[in-house]
Amino acid sequence: MHRFYALMLALLFMAVAAPRTAGAHDEHHHHHGAAATTASESDDLDAEASAPPGGSVYWLDGTWMTDAGAPVRLRDFEGKPVVLTLLYTSCKQVCPILVEDVKRIQQAVTENERAATAFVVVTIDPERDTPAALAAFKKKTPAAKAWTFLNGSPDQVLELASVLGVRYRKAGAEFVHSNKITVLDAKGEIAHQAVGLRAPVADTIKAIRKVLDLQ
Amino acid sequence: MFAIRKPASTLAAVLAAAGVFFMAPHAQGAERVRVPAGAFTPLYNPEGTAATLAVAAFYLDRTPVTKAAFEAFVRAVPRWRKSAAPAVFRDGNYLKDWAGDETYSASASAGAQPVVNVSWFAARAYCKWAGGRLPTTAEWEYAALAGYRERDARREPGYRDDVLRWYVTPAEATLPAVGRGRPNAYGLYDLHTLVWEWVEDFNTAVSTGDNRSDSDSERNLFCGGAAGMSTDRSDYAAYMRFAMRSSLLPSYTGQNVGFRCAADGE
Numbered sequence: 001m002h003r004f005y006a007l008m009l010a011l012l013f014m015a016v017a018a019p020r021t022a023g024a025h026d027e028h029h030h031h032h033g034a035a036a037t038t039a040s041e042s043d044d045l046d047a048e049a050s051a052p053p054g055g056s057v058y059w060l061d062g063t064w065m066t067d068a069g070a071p072v073r074l075r076d077f078e079g080k081p082v083v084l085t086l087l088y089t090s091c092k093q094v095c096p097i098l099v100e101d102v103k104r105i106q107q108a109v110t111e112n113e114r115a116a117t118a119f120v121v122v123t124i125d126p127e128r129d130t131p132a133a134l135a136a137f138k139k140k141t142p143a144a145k146a147w148t149f150l151n152g153s154p155d156q157v158l159e160l161a162s163v164l165g166v167r168y169r170k171a172g173a174e175f176v177h178s179n180k181i182t183v184l185d186a187k188g189e190i191a192h193q194a195v196g197l198r199a200p201v202a203d204t205i206k207a208i209r210k211v212l213d214l215q
Numbered sequence: 216m217f218a219i220r221k222p223a224s225t226l227a228a229v230l231a232a233a234g235v236f237f238m239a240p241h242a243q244g245a246e247r248v249r250v251p252a253g254a255f256t257p258l259y260n261p262e263g264t265a266a267t268l269a270v271a272a273f274y275l276d277r278t279p280v281t282k283a284a285f286e287a288f289v290r291a292v293p294r295w296r297k298s299a300a301p302a303v304f305r306d307g308n309y310l311k312d313w314a315g316d317e318t319y320s321a322s323a324s325a326g327a328q329p330v331v332n333v334s335w336f337a338a339r340a341y342c343k344w345a346g347g348r349l350p351t352t353a354e355w356e357y358a359a360l361a362g363y364r365e366r367d368a369r370r371e372p373g374y375r376d377d378v379l380r381w382y383v384t385p386a387e388a389t390l391p392a393v394g395r396g397r398p399n400a401y402g403l404y405d406l407h408t409l410v411w412e413w414v415e416d417f418n419t420a421v422s423t424g425d426n427r428s429d430s431d432s433e434r435n436l437f438c439g440g441a442a443g444m445s446t447d448r449s450d451y452a453a454y455m456r457f458a459m460r461s462s463l464l465p466s467y468t469g470q471n472v473g474f475r476c477a478a479d480g481e
Contacts, residue, residue: 054302
């Protein structure tokens, strides 16, 4: 560890010696675990071999907790079509309709297609929709048995929603939010979006099948 | 004066202790001012009611983030270089005006200009790297409510005229340097000039109907209830900002869109 500090100090001296530097080095982001913290730091996603395509949602590399309490990254769903929905469970009017919409998609594909597709629901209310609350919701929604519910930080939710074009805003105890069901392809790019409640499933199914065909 | 930032790690504390020699010059706009807590009625409120918003104390960059500062960021974080940033986080005009991946311009004097052609994602990443975050809309509007002397510019008629004059002034070919105008009562520069500025929650303007031509929503949006009915011309500028934010996508980059960073107050 001391050698690490010495290296950082040496680098900082070098950086300051150069013209036009910013003093933000000491406010740097946290060094996530591993030691690579130089200016040329790269994480998995930057390695050319495995980098997702530029438009992929999987560039969002935060860690989420599932309803089963397991940590996942969005990228863990890579390789399958993903039916991705944002909602919150204490929503009484609109979200149940959205859940029905996801169910209809699930029912419209064959059993094999269903097994090859990930159904993911992300809560926009992570404070109240803890993994345990999500598990409870799943329990009383039998059709959601094979779905993965995700809880993340408000920051992560905001980023994901922004990438997907889902708007939401807290209004008292409720949320006002737009309704979208997204299909991601095997590399995490948006293949299709069904906008609004009770959207017909045909185009969504077509998109899922297209992704599966390309496997 | 420098805002005090809590060290993010032991390493930072070690460096901060020795760090007074390594601090950046003020000119790069890394300086923040503390805006004390308060409450205000927004000049434009999409809810259409005269709701009061409470704002906790926070820190805000004195000026928009400069090209020089952003250059330091992309040198340190290769992910955000012009040629490397993933398409999901920015559109085709990201850092369009930059000479290269790590150079904003051949001319060092451009360094004091606000950085533009940056997306919301890029702005957030910068602010995180710089030990802060983007301001919320409420924070930004609250800070922007101040005149030159008063915390509420509605008490300074001349200030409103200056603001509106900027809206009718054609944009210059070259962006001026930050921090050249007159600061407001908090010591903040350029809130009403230079560039539109990203905020953290620009994305939250949701029309209350699913159908965007829902007549109730339109009435709320364009007549603005109490705020819209008033003859206070400052409302127009606030409405313009609201309209601008609502129309943006997070990956959008524009030659008139920049940002500044904020941090939680203590």
